[in-house]
Amino acid sequence: MTPGLIARSNTCLLVCLALVSPVYGQTITEREASPAPTPAPDTQAPPETQPEDPDEAQEVPDEAPGVQEEEAPPPGPTAAELATLERLRSDLQRARSFMRTGNGLDAQLIWARVARELPGSLESTRACLSLTEYALERQDPKSAKRWFDRATLPNLPSEVMAGVESLSRLSQRRRALLRRLEAWPHAPDAEGSEAQRGDSQTSIGVLLPLSGPYGRFGQMAKKGLDLAFDGTAVSLLFADTQGKASLAAAEARRLIDEEKVALLLGPVGREETRAAALVSEERQVAMITLSSFPGALEEITTAIRIRFSPGDHARAVARVAVAEMGLKRLAVVYPQSRYGLEALDAFWAEARRLGATLSVVHALGQDVATAKARRRQEIVGVAETSQSALKAAQQLAQVHALETENAHPYEALFLPLTKAVRIREVVRVLHGQGTPIRTHPAVLDVQGRPTVQLLGLYGFNRRSIVDMGDRLTENAIFAVGFAHDPDQPENHRFVNAYLQRYGAKPGALGEYAAAAYDAAKLALSVLGTLETSDSPPRTAWLRALRELRHVRGALGDRTLRPDGRLSGRPALLTVEKDDIRARLPEAEESAIRAKPQKRRKR
Known part of the structure; x- marks a missing residue:
């Protein structure tokens, strides 16, 4: 905040002082016309031409010798500066509301911001005094002393301070807090406060x-x-x-x-x-x-x-898939980003350490929808499958269908994607290409082909990931940073x-x-x-x-x-019907889930 705003706000303060003090209410011309005070017997009267304040000394124009013009008043605050002052006052009101509801930390944050934004202003003084009171209530006299030292008031005569109601209240409040600090058993004194704190x-x-x-x-x-x-x-x-x-x-x-x-x-x-x-x-x-x-x-x-980290989550998913579920042939579709590369590197390093092999790795790029595609989406209300998701799913389907002496279908697909819509696109196209998805822990193969266990990270932790149609995301396993677990x-x-x-x-x-x-x-x-x-x-x-x-x-x-x-072990979740819950061990998952039903042929 510029010093000009502080100076102009102080100008507004002096205008208020004019209403309560006849001296501050007079202009320079009026003070010159007023009779000079009679000097004391042992003192010498000051020269009449000497101004009372150095800032009031001005050059006398040549065309009017001996006449001193009235000083032009400083410009008032701009609209933007008035808006800033109003915002700070509104913030102080909001802080008082927080205190009434017992939310002291939010109030403290507001006071600290006001105190730093406009130091030297009355708003800053009010904020510093509030922080002093808050620190004393929390038995922290050192912080109280630090904020108290920042609560400054204008250096004005005592009769003027008493005449302005807002200044009088602030002055009384500051003196009361000073007495509380001085009465504190171990309050830091003025000389040793820096060393003590x-x-x-x-x-x-x-x-x-x-x-x-x-x-x-x-x-x-x-x-x-x-x-x-x-x-x-x-x-x-x-x-x-x-x-x-x-x-x-x-x-x-x-x-x-x-x-x-x-x-x-x-x-x-x-x-x-x-x-x-x-x-x-x-x-x-x-x-x-x-x-x-x-x-x-x-x-x-x-x-x-x-x-x-995302790498920690990816390693945990790899351990569950390989060490606990015994899945040894894996596939990965990852986003081309720093997050995706970190997840891929951690997942593959941990899976390889545990003896797994990687059948296919596909990078999912960012698609730019054409004008025609956007127009078709506006008409039908459904977004078209992105080209990158379509290409990834087709490649995955081809690899899964390929089986030779040296190549076998993969058993798990790791999708560290961050958007649920991209995950559903890949899974839906993959299923449409004939690749069976493991939607139940007990269904390990379909017509001799191994089912694919879906694995992922926090992109799966969305309500939109739940597939209410074919339930293709059912039984997916994914790691997240936090989830409610009543057992912990x-x-x-x-x-x-x-x-x-x-x-x-x-x-x-x-x-x-x-x-x-x-x-x-x-x-x-x-x-x-x-x-x-x-x-x-x-x-x-x-x-x-x-x-x-x-x-x-x-x-x-x-x-x-x-x-x-x-x-x-980070939190592991799974999808069951229309719910996302904590993942249980495989034996318990198979026991509590309903018996899988055969799908009707279409």
Whole structure:
């Protein structure tokens, strides 16, 4: 925010002062016409030509010697600047509404943004005083002192301050908070506050994309933090990265250097996580990232990740197919993207390690619909099968039908596609070409040809993947980052808490809320062990994270390996009729599913 807006808002303040003070209400000409005050006997009267303020001194025009023009008033704020001030006031109102509903973390985030956006303004002062009160309520006098020091008021005479109602209330509120800080048993004093707050154990910096194109992911993560830190004495200092690497790095430096946090949580994206992790390594401050990509932490010794990556999911699916189900001949159709290549590499490496062979690999490109195709879709209301899906399915059908002494039909098809519509296209065309799909665990072959078990990742975790017609996606197995599992206590506890707080279960983005929840619980557990440590908090945080090996929470049980990789089993799901549920062992799946019925010939 430009200094001009602050200056112009102060101009509006002086206009208000004119209504309550006769001195501030006079113009320069009126003050000159007023009788000069009689000097005291032992003092010398100031020269009449000397202005009261250096800013009021102006050159006397040549054509009017001895006459001083009235100073032109500064320009008022523009429409855009007035809109900004109105928005900040509306934000403060919204923060008060959050406090009335008990949502203190959301209110804290708004106050911090207002305080940084327009420092020195009355809106910033109100926000800083609110943050001071909030920190005192959470038994955090160090953060309270830090925000209190930022709550500044205009340097005006006391009689003027008392005359303006808003300034008078702010002044009284500030004095009351000062008395509370001074009365605090271990409140930091003015001289030693920097040294005492140098490495605060109760201040945690949070880097999230709360706005911008990735704002919905950051907002979901914030919900998980709200659940975990509710009722604790930990002070969370939020920073909005907007999904940008440069902003994530800048905010990480600010939180470490200015706010003196001992731990960073977040971000969620690959590039912003890499940028923040480099700052974490440079400053030697511990960091728990919510990103799932291991490459973001390459050669970083100060950060850990707790989410399974797409590669981890692909390896888990390969282990289920090869080691548990005994499927040795595989096929893969993957998207031509960084995500698709990572999933392909991990799946094939794990399957080959377990003794499987790869019959066919097909890359699915991006199709550009022609004008005629779009027009036909508008007329009939059904999208045509994409050329890439048609080509992939035809190649898969040809390979599956080919059987020689050295070549046998594949038994499983891995589809790490991200769009449910593309998955259904491939499966539908493949079935139309005569390839049997394994829609029941007990049906291993059809007329001597092995059925194909469908495997995938989170692209299958969509309601639109359920095929209510031929049920071709029935019995598909896929790995996801998060799913509700009542048999896991931590997972079930998180889902119930989320349901009670927000009125619904976590949806498709629930993995981000669950990951933030686990990161917060992990931070709280480590914080409890640091209270008896004699080391500086930042050093103790680093040592505790480096020694950490097991994580249990809403995302399941995970083991952190020394090379930075995660070991464990992600959530495995399956399709049954019109439902998506947790996948059971093969013997149980065959027992609980209805007996497969023979399909009628058409």
